[in-house]
Amino acid sequence: MQQKVVAAAIEAGKEIMKIYETDFDVEYKEDESPLTIADQRSHEIIKEALQKNFPEIPILSEEGSHLPYEERKAWKEIWLVDPIDGTKEFIKKNGEFTVNIALIRDGKPVLGVVYAPALDDLYVADKEKGAFKVSSVLQTSDHLSLNAVKLPLAQKNDTVATVVASRSHMSPETEVFINELKEQYDEVETISAGSSLKLCLVAEGKADYYPRYAPTMEWDTGAGQAIVELSGGKVEVAYDGRPLFYNKINLRNPWFLATRRK
Numbered sequence: 594m595q596q597k598v599v600a601a602a603i604e605a606g607k608e609i610m611k612i613y614e615t616d617f618d619v620e621y622k623e624d625e626s627p628l629t630i631a632d633q634r635s636h637e638i639i640k641e642a643l644q645k646n647f648p649e650i651p652i653l654s655e656e657g658s659h660l661p662y663e664e665r666k667a668w669k670e671i672w673l674v675d676p677i678d679g680t681k682e683f684i685k686k687n688g689e690f691t692v693n694i695a696l697i698r699d700g701k702p703v704l705g706v707v708y709a710p711a712l713d714d715l716y717v718a719d720k721e722k723g724a725f726k727v728s729s730v731l732q733t734s735d736h737l738s739l740n741a742v743k744l745p746l747a748q749k750n751d752t753v754a755t756v757v758a759s760r761s762h763m764s765p766e767t768e769v770f771i772n773e774l775k776e777q778y779d780e781v782e783t784i785s786a787g788s789s790l791k792l793c794l795v796a797e798g799k800a801d802y803y804p805r806y807a808p809t810m811e812w813d814t815g816a817g818q819a820i821v822e823l824s825g826g827k828v829e830v831a832y833d834g835r836p837l838f839y840n841k842i843n844l845r846n847p848w849f850l851a852t853r854r855k
Contacts, residue, residue: 705819
């Protein structure tokens with residue numbers, strides 16, 4: 594299963610990069626979030642691959658139709674897809690956008706694939722094998738498993754905390770969180786990243802905390818949560834301690850905190 598999902602993400606990434614190198618048009622959805630032809634083409638590639646290989650599992654994609662909860666609530670498994678997470682970063686052409694595919698089982702992510710096509714970095718996790726990173730994917734596509742490095746990669750200094758924050762969504766609450774950490778650690782470093790790469794930095798061990806005290810949707814986080822949790826980290830509802838849960842009545846996530854620290 595994992596190989597077919599990875600293949601779908603990589604193929605979508607290749608198509609995204611063809612458009613990334615051109616002067617593409619930007620549209621805006623009803624919620625004023627941006628949309629490009631790359632989002633739509635990535636959605637179609639992933640949808641076709643998942644329906645071909647796993648016809649029994651329904652797909653919930655940001656760019657697809659969202660069925661009412663009365664129809665969704667009976668689903669034990671779903672694919673959760675964000676064809677381009679970080680469309681704003683895609684439009685800015687800073688490379689920090691990802692393709693996200695997660696398998697959700699009974700509300701919990703059990704498989705996650707995050708591919709950053711401009712960086713050519715791949716993050717993969719499932720319950721049987723754990724979480725891994727593969728760099729230079731297109732150069733090693735025939736030997737992905739041989740080039741996979743188990744996560745986390747880095748060991749952190751106990752006296753220094755690293756916080757990853759959104760390039761596009763720094764909230765006042767996040768600033769308060771960072772200031773509170775400064776009372777617990779000798780030093781607090783802040784790094785910025787776009788899209789699901791923030792969760793992947795926590796999975797790698799390059800960041801200790803990712804406070805997201807701003808809106809996200811389920812497809813923004815499902816794959817990244819799988820990678821964080823299966824690397825030994827946590828993604829929990831802020832001020833609560835419960836893991837993020839999926840296929841809810843409302844597909845908007847509560848605020849959350851991803852962390853490697855106890």
